[in-house]
Structure formats: structure tokens, C-alpha cells
Amino acid sequence: MRAVLWAFCGLLLVFLIAPILVVMVTSLNDSQYMEFPPRTWSLRWYANFFGSAQWTGPALLSVRVALVVSVCATVLGTLAAVGIVRGRFRGRQALEMFLISPMIVPIVVMALGLFFLFSAVHLLDSPVALTLGHTVVATPLVIVLVRAGLRASDPALELAARSLGANAWRTLIYVTLPAIRPSLAAAAVFAFLVSFDEVVVAIFVGGPASTTLPKRMWETIRFEIDPTLTAVSSLLTLVAVFVLVVAAVVRRPGKRGAGLTV
């Protein structure tokens, strides 16, 4: 019985992992027909990616937007999480629900709303619109991660700091936040990844002047399948795996904060 279970789960994991591996191997093709396994090998699609402004431009924009989103979402989300967990005020729970609610709103609906908003203020097709949109998507995630870290940390430390004469700001900066550093790091990393991978908001509010890497990939998939996509895909996967490993290593010492799975 146990053997059957292992066999079943083994197949399931092959199903989960194999497509990613197949694309990675296919990216090493010399032919433009995306053969698997490749008959002749080369790195020409990687060269194509790094050598073409059509790809590097969007990639740089994605990195820039994701960095700003990571900072904005982490600051907004962390402050909000501290307010929710440590504050005592009426309607706290309803407010908490509201602040997390973007997580259950379908991304298409969010993107549609943002499209209406930015068309009204003439910001469509601008990096600013993308940054604001991605920040709304990433902030609830930050709140959830930081909230978990705060609940696991000891409020008595802050009480001690306050009773020793530190004001609210000093307590926040020197006691509260350092105590949840692993959660903050995880939150910043995940906010970055959410923005970096985000495609639906980019489709709705982005345009020729603000094409992110996922948007460029989207257009390429839809209109002309270009083997460069396989190279981009494996690069993105490597980045994600790298970040995952770093996050796991960073999180290890304290064992504090939320899991990688949100």
C-alpha cells in the first residue's frame, strides 16, 4: 500500500517538475524548432536574450519596478501589520480583513479597476502605474508575513524598551523591527517576486512605453513563438530557485516568521 502511495506521488512530482526541466533543456537548442531533446546544442537563445534590447529593456524595467514595489509594499505592509497586531482600537478586525482582502479579489478584477483609474488620470502605459498596481497586489502578502512574525515575537520586549524611556519610534526601529527581521526579509523578497512575475496588471495598464518582461513574454507567446522564450523561462526559474534557497537559508537561524508558503 505504501509503495503504491510512493509511486503515485513520484509520478505526481514528475508531473510538477518535468515541464520546467523540459523547457530548461529545450533552451539549449541550436535549432529554432524547440526540439526535445535538442539534436545540436548551443547558447544562442541566451545570446539572443542578452543581445536584444527588445528583451533586456523589459527585463531592466521589471527589475526597477520590482525593487520599488518591494520597498513600498514592505514599508506600507510592515507599518500596517504593526498597527494591526500591536494597536488596540475599535474595528481592528474589520480593518485587518480589509487590508488583506486584495488577496481574494481576482487579479483580473484588480487590473480592470486599475485600468479605469489610470485611464482617468492619464497614467496608462507608465512605470508609475505598474508600480502602484503591483504594490497593491504585494502589500497584503507583506502584511500576512509580518503579522505572523509579530505574533511570534514577544511584546514584553517593547514594553521593557518603553518603560526604560524609549519613545514609540525608537521602540519600533530598535526593538520591534529587529525582532522580526527574518519576516521582513521574506516579505521584501516575496514582494519583489510578486511584482517581477506579475503579468495581468501589466497587460491591462502597461503598453509599448512600459513593457515588463512578463508582458513581453506574453506578447511573444501569443503572437510569435520565439525560442528565446525558453531561455527567458529557464533564467526566470533559476532566479526563483535561487531566491527560494536564499530565503530558506536566511530563515533558518531564527525559525521565526511565516512559512515560505504564505
Add this chain to the structure above:
Amino acid sequence: MAAIPGRRFPRPWRSGEGLLVLPALLFYLAVYLYPLSRIAAWSLFERGFTLKFYRELLDEPMYFRALGNTLEISFLSTALCLLLGYPLAYLMATTSARARSALMVLVLIPFWTSILVRTFAWMVILGNNGMVNRTLMALGLTGAPVKLLFNMLGVQIGMVHVLLPFMVFPLFAVMSGIDPNILRVARSLGAAPRRAFRHVFLPLSLPGIAAGCVLVFLLAVGFYVTPALLGGPGQITLATMIEMQINTFLNWGFAASLGIVLLLVVGGIFAAFSTLLGIGRLTGEA
């Protein structure tokens, strides 16, 4: 120090900390709540109040089909994720710590890989010139390529691939909290393994099943990328229809009414299950 009822610590100076929520709140009002209200406004006004965008939704069979497709695709992928994910979560919860972390990593790698990348991977594999079709033809099992993309099969393969981790994580969280001694008691009282599983383990894992199904269903209902790329004309969903209305037909009012319907579907499911299960389980509080 006298504790104030309902508070863990006396903290007269603490009252200010709630104010830290304000920046996020203001930001949400401008970039989250206001856009949502714009959707409602676009769906209800066109030179004055009108319900025509909603009436169109009921009258035009194609739009009604989009709603039906959305629900069909979501139900099917939720069921498939449960069927496939339950054994995996069970194995993770009952195996050694070392094997568990290995399994966890193998689930997390695809989880953190971009959805676009994974969907594209399936297009490469399942296409007419893809690996699957060429293998089938080389084996002589089929003369012409089998259609694996741009139909329900393609959508389900892609959706299950993306959504499976969202089923496995809540299932695993609940299952790993089940005390193995309870199962041992059942066994020692004479229950066969199968019976112990069905009457003890399965009922105890129900909260995980519920949480996983709600999560996967909610995500599936609003899913855009995978149905858009792997589906055909028969798999047009509310989400893909909204995008078409904006970028192809330029019918903003109608896109807005579709958005509101999608929001209501999601909100309804969420409200129903959060009252049934308790809100915490769905917002990641567990």
C-alpha cells in the same frame, strides 16, 4: 499593576500604534477601493443610470456561457487537485522528516516558478510538434498529432499544475496536526488500516479539504493566464472575456459588469465558506 480587562498588558501609551495603519489605509483607498468603485460605476452608468450591461449579460448566450465555462473549469480543477493532492499531502504528513522536506522542496520549486513560464512549458510539451505528440507518433500510436492544447484537456493540465500546491499546503497543514496516536488507538482497537483511515484520519482532515478546495476554487474562478493561453474558444471564461472586452472590443461598460459578476461569485463563495469554517483559516491565520 492592575490589568485592564481584555488587555494582556497595561499599556496606556500604546494607543498611538494603531495609527501606523494609516499610510496603508490611505494607499488602499486611492489604489484599491477607488478603482473597484470605478468598476461598479462603469457597469451602471452610461449617460445616466442603466442596467443594460447586466441585461446584455443575461441576453447574450455567449456571455452566459463564459460564466458557465468559468464554473465548470473551476469545479473540475478543484476536484482534480483534491484527488491528486490528498495522497501527496498524506504522504508528506506521515513520512520521515527528511523525506518530508525533500517532497516540500519539490512542491515549492514549481510553486515559485512564474505561472507564465509553466504555462508556456506546457505549450512546448503539448503542442502539435511537442514532445508528447512526437513520442506518440514515433510509437505508432497515432498517425496525426492529437489535439492536447486549446481545449479543456490543455486547460485542466495547466490549471492543475499551477493550483496543486495551493491544495497540498492547507491539506498538509491540517494533516500534520493530526496526532498519530489516535490512529494507533484505532488500530489497537481492531480497526484495519483502511478502516482506521476512513473513520479516523479522513474526518480529521476535513478542515484541510475544505480550506484547500475553497482556496483552489477561488483562485481558479479568477484565473486568467492559463485559460487564455491553453484554452480554445470553448474555454472562454469571465476573466478572459473581460480582457477581450477591454483590449479588443473596447466595451468598457460591459467589461465592468463582467468584473462585478466575477467579484460577486468570488465574494459569495468566500463569505459562505468563511462563515462555515471561520475566517481565520482562509486568511492565512489557521
